[in-house]
Amino acid sequence: MKKKSKNYLLIGIISMILGIIISVQFRVVQGNFLEGSNPFTRLQELNNAYTSVLAERDVLLSEIDEYQTKLNEIESDASRDNYLIKNLTNELEEYKLLGGFLDVNGEGIQIILDNPVNDISKSSDANIIYEYDLINILVNELNAAGAEAISINDERIISISEIRTAGNAVVINKVPQYPPFIIKAIGSKTTLEGAVNQRFGIVSTLREMGYFVEVKKNDQIEILKYNGIIEFNYAKTLKN
Amino acid sequence: MKKKESKITIFILLMILGFLLITQYKLVQSGNKYVSFKDIETLTRKIESKEIENDKLRIKIDDLVSQIGEYEVSIYETGDIESVLKIELEKYKKASGIDALYGPGVVVIVSDGDRQLLDDENPNNLLVHDLDIQALIDDLLNAGAEAIAVNGQRVIPHITEIICNGPTIKINDELYSQPFIIEAIGNRKYLEAAVNAPDKYGFVLKQWGLFLEVNTSIHLELPGYDTKINFEYMKSKEN
Numbered sequence: 137m138k139k140k141s142k143n144y145l146l147i148g149i150i151s152m153i154l155g156i157i158i159s160v161q162f163r164v165v166q167g168n169f170l171e172g173s174n175p176f177t178r179l180q181e182l183n184n185a186y187t188s189v190l191a192e193r194d195v196l197l198s199e200i201d202e203y204q205t206k207l208n209e210i211e212s213d214a215s216r217d218n219y220l221i222k223n224l225t226n227e228l229e230e231y232k233l234l235g236g237f238l239d240v241n242g243e244g245i246q247i248i249l250d251n252p253v254n255d256i257s258k259s260s261d262a263n264i265i266y267e268y269d270l271i272n273i274l275v276n277e278l279n280a281a282g283a284e285a286i287s288i289n290d291e292r293i294i295s296i297s298e299i300r301t302a303g304n305a306v307v308i309n310k311v312p313q314y315p316p317f318i319i320k321a322i323g324s325k326t327t328l329e330g331a332v333n334q335r336f337g338i339v340s341t342l343r344e345m346g347y348f349v350e351v352k353k354n355d356q357i358e359i360l361k362y363n364g365i366i367e368f369n370y371a372k373t374l375k376n
Numbered sequence: 377m378k379k380k381e382s383k384i385t386i387f388i389l390l391m392i393l394g395f396l397l398i399t400q401y402k403l404v405q406s407g408n409k410y411v412s413f414k415d416i417e418t419l420t421r422k423i424e425s426k427e428i429e430n431d432k433l434r435i436k437i438d439d440l441v442s443q444i445g446e447y448e449v450s451i452y453e454t455g456d457i458e459s460v461l462k463i464e465l466e467k468y469k470k471a472s473g474i475d476a477l478y479g480p481g482v483v484v485i486v487s488d489g490d491r492q493l494l495d496d497e498n499p500n501n502l503l504v505h506d507l508d509i510q511a512l513i514d515d516l517l518n519a520g521a522e523a524i525a526v527n528g529q530r531v532i533p534h535i536t537e538i539i540c541n542g543p544t545i546k547i548n549d550e551l552y553s554q555p556f557i558i559e560a561i562g563n564r565k566y567l568e569a570a571v572n573a574p575d576k577y578g579f580v581l582k583q584w585g586l587f588l589e590v591n592t593s594i595h596l597e598l599p600g601y602d603t604k605i606n607f608e609y610m611k612s613k614e615n
Contacts, residue, residue, distance in 0.1 A: 175416065182419040189426040196433040203440035210447045214457045224461045228468060233612055234605060235472025236534055242609040272514055273507070280537035284610040295473035295532040298517040304421065311432065312425045314418070322610045358613070364432045365439045366471040371522040371561040373466065374476040374597055 200363060236294040236362045240285050242322040244357040245329050247274070247339075250316035252346040262346045264315055268301045274319065274338050275299065281331035283321040285359045289313045292362040309364065316348075325353040473532035476600045477523045479561040482568050482592050484512060484578065487555035489585035502585055504554050506540040511577040512558060513538070519570035521560040523598045527552045530601040548603050555587075564592040 305312030571578030
């Protein structure tokens with residue numbers, strides 16, 4: 137008899153500890169992860185925040201457009217009757233085109249790259265975020281095939297672009313990006329498509345690893361400009 | 377008898393528990409669907425990413441505004457915009473990788489390893505490949521390199537290809553063989569760490585047995601990208 141009651145006491149204590157642990161766990165999740173509200177309200181809050189961030193981005197982009205046209209007007213006004221300035225302006229446009237500071241369009245290909253689809257029959261731990269070097273290789277192959285402009289999720293690849301895993305994202309031009317990655321390249325569409333689809337090439341390697349890859353040829357691809365400024369803190373121009 | 381009584385009590389208690397659960401569920405649910413933590417996390421990340429982008433756009437706007445201001449001042453003072461336009465031209469020339477640059481930085485020398493091969497080891501393990509150079513450059517860019525050149529050939533990520541070509545590597549349509557000398561301008565400490573730190577590619581290469589040496593320098597001179605570029609397919613949208 138005595139032994140039995142002792143057992144009950146033990147079970148009682150263990151259940152109490154379990155109860156406390158569960159409630160602590162609930163509190164922690166609610167406090168840190170949901171910031172005090174239940175999952176659905178949290179999702180709604182986040183949705184609202186996301187819409188407002190997107191709206192803000194649109195406003196900023198249109199503002200940039202506005203200032204850019206104003207700038208272009210000043211330049212074209214000044215170059216109307218001054219050949220020196222006209223030449224300078226044309227040269228400026230050339231370097232902007234080369235450096236990736238202008239929106240461009242032309243024929244090319246679009247590649248959609250995404251993580252493996254969840255499938256019980258072939259479970260795969262592959263995550264493109266941790267294999268950013270494959271994206272690097274893809275960009276390199278596109279360059280080798282003569283791509284004239286490349287962007288990943290509308291982030292233009294420019295002269296000092298890095299492609300890099302940081303935390304749970306691939307950082308491109310210091311902006312975190314998440315899959316699916318939409319990679320656009322302008323150039324000869326047949327050459328570009330042939331180059332990436334080469335046997336044992338980058339696309340087949342990616343597919344073998346389980347990633348979802350789709351390559352589409354397109355007559356009109358639009359690639360946005362790099363919207364930012366490049367600051368050089370160390371490098372200075374070498375004057376001859 | 378006692379046993380039966382306790383069974384009835386448990387039955388009633390369980391029923392009450394069931395009712396409580398349903399009421400609680402209905403209260404919380406109120407027509408909402410199940411939300412997974414994954415959805416919430418994805419959305420949080422998306423918002424973070426867009427906010428960083430917005431910050432960048434704001435900096436760009438400030439830059440444009442100050443530039444318009446400079447144009448206006450210049451028109452007011454001298455009647456034209458020549459001097460400002462020239463400064464602007466220099467800025468974009470530098471940013472597009474055309475200008476030769478100088479500054480502090482690091483020099484990385486990579487060449488084939490000279491250790492003995494292990495039994496049945498693939499000789500490829502000791503050779504420098506295009507992917508190795510690419511990975512080293514990527515580490516340097518990530519550490520904030522402002523300009524990079526390999527064997528005196530400027531590397532700009534939006535144009536330059538680094539491709540294996542038999543015993544040589546093709547960079548900007550020119551052929552180079554080992555040893556490869558990678559020069560990068562930027563913060564010397566960061567760049568050195570970007571090659572030598574234990575999780576970086578340079579460190580891994582050394583472990584394989586390749587020859588790799590990093591030196592810092594207070595004055596490096598890098599050429600500009602000078603291969604002629606004709607854009608055949610790409611057209612500016614504004615014209």
